[in-house]
Structures are given as structure tokens and as C-alpha cells.
């Protein structure tokens with residue numbers, strides 16, 4: 001967690017945007033959450049779960065750092081894949097600093113190089129190489145990884161503003177990372193009111209929590225075929241002020257009728273579990289009791305259909 005250090009009186013206030021990039025599972029969402037100190041982005045051990053640009057805001061006396069969490073850049077196979085890559089590139093060109101996340105426990109591979117090459121073409125934005133998950137390796141492996149990252153930069157002509165090892169899970173070097181990112185931001189006033197953690201619309205965050213729960217346990221059966229849309233979020237009428245209830249109606253979209261059974265499970269048990277799990281997370285996020293009404297619907301081949309994609313919020 002970022003320990004707020006008192007700002008020296010003559011230090012100018014800085015504010016700006018940073019985004020973490022890296023291949024799927026590199027630890028971008030977890031790092032965002034750890035820096036901000038609350039669960040704003042969606043983590044899971046499945047790759048490519050972060051579809052929306054989720055911002056977390058680090059408030060410090062000397063700076064405001066707005067973290068933009070992008071989807072992973074990958075070789076596009078569908079229209080959705082192309083759109084996701086466009087989102088990533090647009091974000092890179094707009095932010096003040098890019099944090100390139102490389103997990104310490106995996107040798108640099110083609111996935112990292114693919115992204116690094118793209119990064120090299122964005123000249124203007126400063127880039128910090130962040131070696132993540134350092135709790136998973138011994139010091140020697142970590143040292144080798146830091147050297148490999150340095151070399152990768154030299155090979156591709158990327159000048160790292162910094163190379164910094166961190167562990168989001170172990171809370172190691174997180175405040176140092178913030179200390180290194182802040183000087184790369186322009187001088188400027190607060191961009192968001194103090195106390196704001198994210199400007200992601202609540203409905204999208206709720207939809208992501210449901211999607212995360214719906215993906216859990218269906219490991220290989222439904223990799224990227226689930227989308228969730230929150231149709232309605234309304235306080236239940238006639239409730240006493242001290243016992244509010246929020247009604248949430250959401251649809252889980254799948255691509256084929258054969259996937260319905262997987263999501264719903266025998267006698268509806270799986271869907272019920274998905275409801276219970278996501279309701280708990282939503283209640284924690286919004287701080288209010290929730291009644292969650294979930295339906296499973298088929299939106300045929302939604303990943304390939306521009307009209308469906310728009311309807312599903314892409």
C-alpha cells in the first residue's frame with residue numbers, strides 16, 4: 001500500500017495518468033488494486049479478464065496518480081480482439097507514463113517481445129519496466145530477470161525510465177513504485193475529488209464482478225464467450241431507511257445454446273453459486289445489501305458481430 005509521505009512545501013503538486021501493460025496474467029490488475037488499496041479492477045487466474053478501462057486513483061499529498069488498466073494486447077483473431085488492441089494503443093498514446101509489467105517467475109517470451117516492440121514505437125511516453133510477482137522467485141532469478149529486461153530495452157531501443165521489481169501480493173516496493181511514477185507526471189492540480197477510487201461506472205464494475213464469478217470454475221469450457229450486462233440497478237421502494245436493498249437485474253450472455261448448461265449447471269446449482277458469490281462481492285463494493293436477479297441469454301456469435309458488441313458495451 002502507498003504510505004502517504006508529507007509533501008515538502010516547495011514540491012509542486014503533480015497529477016496524471018499511468019497505465020500498466022503486459023501480457024495476460026502479468027499481474028496488472030493486482031498491482032492496480034494493491035496501489036489503490038481496494039478492489040477496483042477484476043483479477044482472476046484466467047487470462048484476458050480485464051475488458052474495460054478501469055481506473056484506480058492513488059491519492060498522495062504531493063500527487064494524484066490515475067491508473068488506467070487496459071486489456072492485454074494480443075494477436076487479434078476476432079473483431080473483439082481488434083477492438084481491444086485499439087483500446088490499448090489509444091490509451092498508450094494518451095497517458096503520461098506506461099508501466100510495462102513482466103512477471104519475475106517467467107522467462108521473457110514472444111508475448112512480452114510482441115508488446116515491447118509496440119511500446120518501442122510509442123516514443124514520447126516514458127516507460128517504466130515493472131518486474132512483478134517477485135515473491136515467487138529467489139534473488140538470483142530476480143537479478144537475471146532484471147538484466148534480461150534491461151537487455152530487451154537495449155535490443156529494441158526502449159529507454160526504460162526505471163526498472164523496478166515489485167510484489168503486489170507481498171506488498172514489496174509498492175510505495176517505491178509510486179515514488180518513481182510520480183516524478184514522471186506533469187505538474188498539475190487534482191484531477192478527481194479526493195477520496196475517489198475509480199470513475200468506472202458502477203454498473204460496469206458490477207457486471208465485471210458477475211462475469212468474474214461466472215467464469216470461475218468453467219476453466220477451459222468458456223474461455224472468452226461470456227459477457228455480462230447490468231440492465232437495471234434500483235433501490236427497492238418502500239424499504240425503511242436503515243434497511244435499504246438494491247435490486248440488480250443482469251443478463252449473462254453466451255454465444256451458443258450448448259453453453260447454457262455449463263453456465264447454469266445441474267438443477268441450476270452453478271448459476272445459484274455465481275449469484276451468491278457475485279452478490280457478496282457487489283455488496284462489499286457498494287456497501288449495501290443487494291438482491292441480484294441473473295438470467296442467462298444467448299447472443300449468437302457476439303464476438304464477431306459489431307451490433308452485438310456495441311450492445312454488450314464494447
Ligand SMILES: Nc1nc2c(ncn2[C@@H]2O[C@H](COP(=O)(O)OP(=O)(O)OP(=O)(O)O)[C@@H](O)[C@H]2O)c(=O)[nH]1
Pocket residue numbers: 022023024025026027028029030031042043044045046047048049050071072132133134135136166167168169170
Ligand atoms: N504470487 C503473486 N501472484 C500474483 C502477484 N500479482 C498477481 N498475481 C497473480 O497472478 C494472476 C494474474 O494477475 P492479474 O492481476 O489478474 O493479471 P493481469 O495482468 O491483470 O491479467 P489480465 O487481466 O488477464 O491481463 C492472479 O492469479 C494473481 O493473483 C504477486 O505479486 N505475487
